[in-house]
Amino acid sequence: MPRFRIPGPLRRLSNGEITVEVGGADLGSAIVALDERYPGFRDRLLDDKGDLRQFVNVYLNDEDVRLGSGLSEKVKEGDEISIVPAVAGG
Amino acid sequence: MPKLLGLRCRECGAEYPLQATHVCEMCFGPLDAVYDYASLKKVVTRERIESGPKSIWRYRDLLPVEESTPVVTLGEGFTPLVKADRLGHQLGLRNLYLKNDSMNPTNSFKDRVVSVAISWARSQGFETMACASTGNLANAVAAYSARAGLECFVFIPVDLEPQKVVSIGVFDPNLVAVRGTYDDVNRLCSQLVESTPWAFCNINIRPFYAEGSKTLTFETAEQLGWKLPDEIIIPVASGCQFVRHRQAVRELIDFGLVRGDSVPALTGAQALGCSPVYNAFKSDEPEKVMPVKPNTIARSIAIGNPSDGIYVNRIALETGGVVEAVTEEEIVDAMRLLARTEGIFTETAGGVTIGVLTKLARAGRWRGDETVVAYVTGHGLKTADVLASANGHGRRVEIDPTLKSFREKVNL
Numbered sequence: 068m069p070r071f072r073i074p075g076p077l078r079r080l081s082n083g084e085i086t087v088e089v090g091g092a093d094l095g096s097a098i099v100a101l102d103e104r105y106p107g108f109r110d111r112l113l114d115d116k117g118d119l120r121q122f123v124n125v126y127l128n129d130e131d132v133r134l135g136s137g138l139s140e141k142v143k144e145g146d147e148i149s150i151v152p153a154v155a156g157g
Numbered sequence: 158m159p160k161l162l163g164l165r166c167r168e169c170g171a172e173y174p175l176q177a178t179h180v181c182e183m184c185f186g187p188l189d190a191v192y193d194y195a196s197l198k199k200v201v202t203r204e205r206i207e208s209g210p211k212s213i214w215r216y217r218d219l220l221p222v223e224e225s226t227p228v229v230t231l232g233e234g235f236t237p238l239v240k241a242d243r244l245g246h247q248l249g250l251r252n253l254y255l256k257n258d259s260m261n262p263t264n265s266f267k268d269r270v271v272s273v274a275i276s277w278a279r280s281q282g283f284e285t286m287a288c289a290s291t292g293n294l295a296n297a298v299a300a301y302s303a304r305a306g307l308e309c310f311v312f313i314p315v316d317l318e319p320q321k322v323v324s325i326g327v328f329d330p331n332l333v334a335v336r337g338t339y340d341d342v343n344r345l346c347s348q349l350v351e352s353t354p355w356a357f358c359n360i361n362i363r364p365f366y367a368e369g370s371k372t373l374t375f376e377t378a379e380q381l382g383w384k385l386p387d388e389i390i391i392p393v394a395s396g397c398q399f400v401r402h403r404q405a406v407r408e409l410i411d412f413g414l415v416r417g418d419s420v421p422a423l424t425g426a427q428a429l430g431c432s433p434v435y436n437a438f439k440s441d442e443p444e445k446v447m448p449v450k451p452n453t454i455a456r457s458i459a460i461g462n463p464s465d466g467i468y469v470n471r472i473a474l475e476t477g478g479v480v481e482a483v484t485e486e487e488i489v490d491a492m493r494l495l496a497r498t499e500g501i502f503t504e505t506a507g508g509v510t511i512g513v514l515t516k517l518a519r520a521g522r523w524r525g526d527e528t529v530v531a532y533v534t535g536h537g538l539k540t541a542d543v544l545a546s547a548n549g550h551g552r553r554v555e556i557d558p559t560l561k562s563f564r565e566k567v568n569l
Contacts, residue, residue: 156360
């Protein structure tokens with residue numbers, strides 16, 4: 068199962084867990100699975116249209132998913148999905 | 158009375174106490190410093206500013222450092238605002254000015270933001286400064302940390318220009334070269350910030366750091382005789398700086414420091430080799446900024462995933478500015494043009510700014526009598542390699558030490 072890495076500001080949703088393993092064949096379904104386990108993640112990560120929120124960066128094994136296929140990016144056993152606040156740098 | 162009230166989310170308005178944090182827990186939006194404007198309006202005057210030091214600290218009332226806090230300074234800011242008649246003549250602009258921020262202590266605009274960031278961090282008891290950097294920020298953080306006697310960790314992309322690495326290393330920071338792009342460095346630092354007790358200038362203490370940018374526009378207005386120009390050309394990397402210039406204009410007008418209340422057009426400049434903000438500006442959805450993989454000689458502004466990109470486009474549209482981009486060749490041409498006409502040697506990022514200025518002028522953007530200011534944010538020696546081509550030495554000839562040889566080789 069792929070593993071989410073939860074950033075500090077969202078750990079209250081995951082009861083303090085830093086990493087959470089969930090099912091799902093692609094990033095979108097993994098987020099749904101994460102939200103089923105710990106409700107609230109979907110709203111924090113996705114906007115009304117179901118797209119990734121502007122201020123959320125998601126990295127699949129350290130690659131920005133927006134540079135790839137976004138939410139339809141395939142995920143598999145052992146993958147690490149990092150959620151990182153986008154407001155940084157410059 | 159403290160003048161800082163707290164931090165507020167730019168997106169949802171959630172409020173936070175003054176602390177080292179940069180992201181809203183509710184919506185992940187950016188946090189901005191909130192001042193007690195009502196009290197400040199009673200004390201801030203042109204005279205009070207003019208009697209202050211010839212540095213950014215003359216605007217201390219509008220910076221996030223309390224009156225009693227000792228500041229870490231190397232004399233940053235109050236850099237020359239040069240009327241550029243020869244460049245202006247070439248571009249058909251009679252009132253063109255260059256804000257030459259390469260004249261700062263570490264030769265880039267970053268000294269402004271770092272002086273503010275370190276002063277704040279030291280007052281809060283931080284013992285180690287850090288940053289994710291494309292070079293100029295690391296240079297400033299290393300120098301100001303040395304000045305303050307604080308520990309320092311700077312993170313840079315592994316393939317940074319050698320000149321920049323040398324001018325960072327001399328201050329003896331812990332220099333971490335990351336195998337990746339700036340965006341990789343930034344992501345790593347965004348994760349590291351949760352497990353270190355460090356003040357990352359452009360991450361956890363970003364709301365304070367960013368405020369230092371305002372001084373560039375404060376100075377421009379003061380040096381124009383307390384007037385705002387018609388348009389300002391600003392290089393865009395993350396967009397953090399660009400956003401603060403809009404805030405600086407707002408404060409100058411609200412505090413009655415400038416004559417009139419017309420807001421300058423704020424125009425952004427990017428390199429086509431890394432132009433995520435420009436791409437969105439030109440599209441149907443200017444607030445949907447998609448990341449890119451940077452590939453440009455303008456390394457100091459090569460941020461493929463710009464945090465404040467949507468705000469840049471929003472502000473450009475609101476103020477009547479544009480976001481434009483130039484090719485690598487146009488960047489180098491602009492560096493040469495600026496040097497040849499005005500005697501100012503800027504780095505590639507300055508080439509982007511002057512390149513965009515040139516492109517817009519030649520496309521007929523201005524009538525000619527507008528007051529236009531371009532922010533030249535870094536020194537040319539930082540990126541001298543890009544000029545080291547066949548004709549990089551200009552009109553060079555080599556001769557024997559004889560009159561004969563001189564007369565043969567030099568066309569008078």
